[in-house]
Amino acid sequence: MLASLADAPLDDPHLVYEPKYDGIRAIVEIGPGGAVRLWSRLGNEKTNQFPEIVTALQKWGRRRKELLVLDGEIVALDDKGEPSGFQNLQGRIHVLDPTSGKGRAAEKGVRPLFAVALIAFDILRDGRIDYRTRPLTERRAALERIFARTGSPLLRISRQVRGDGRALHDEALARGWEGLIAKHADSLYKSGKRTPDWKKLKIVQEQEFVVGGWTDPRHARSYFGALLLGVYDNDDLVYVGHTGTGFTEKELARVMALVAPLEIKACPFRNRPKTNERPHWV
DNA sequence: TTACCGCTGG
């Protein structure tokens, strides 16, 4: 079940509000005796990539007798133990076995080994009970009963408020969260579907950048792939990232017309970015 | 070793 991007009131009594955790979506199976498996949104097994979480789940689920299936988000934790951004998980998405010491990341020693945690926000099955056919409020009650006090800092449940998300929204602004998810309190769980029962309320962060170049487009994309962006550190232009999404066809054309006549030979950034496609500088 | 592709998360 996936959320739709939409506006929603922050004080609707039929809605519940949760932080939008910025990590990797995961379906969690805890079998009898603690047989644990993690699955990604595309149905790929992630069990081997998060051994800390698996160990914690095994320990917690050791005396369970029946299958439990949860839905949640795997997040990286900052040094205060608070959920931090998706970026800190990027290096582990593809790692087949983080303990093996094999592979590029292990060789380079660059994997930061951020602490991670599982934040469960839904329950799909507990033994013979198929919770997907039960309303969200009932699922939430079951989740809190079963998973609220795991005794492990790695195993948590999402924060959730009912009816009035204004305080949570203020907190999201103050802490720079990605946004909130607003869910219909009586909605059912629809596996694999994107539905308006869950609404994604995005928070727009602002920052002014200087365009230092662009990259060639890939495939059937027109004009350019991404803009190369920097911010000034005194007199130095420091490359800070690419952005390629968010452009309509018209906007791609307009920006290209502005930027193409300004092309120069030398990279204007203090730190030359690595790009997927050929860069052009302005 | 390096460069590129393909795949996966968002």
Next chain:
DNA sequence: ACGTAGAGTG
């Protein structure tokens, strides 16, 4: 993740 076109819905 986003944006678009075309299908679906009212």
Next chain:
DNA sequence: CACTCTACGTCCAGCGGTAA
């Protein structure tokens, strides 16, 4: 007719695999 929803194609970062 206008609006909403879905399917699809594309974006970045990063890793693994393979070719050079």
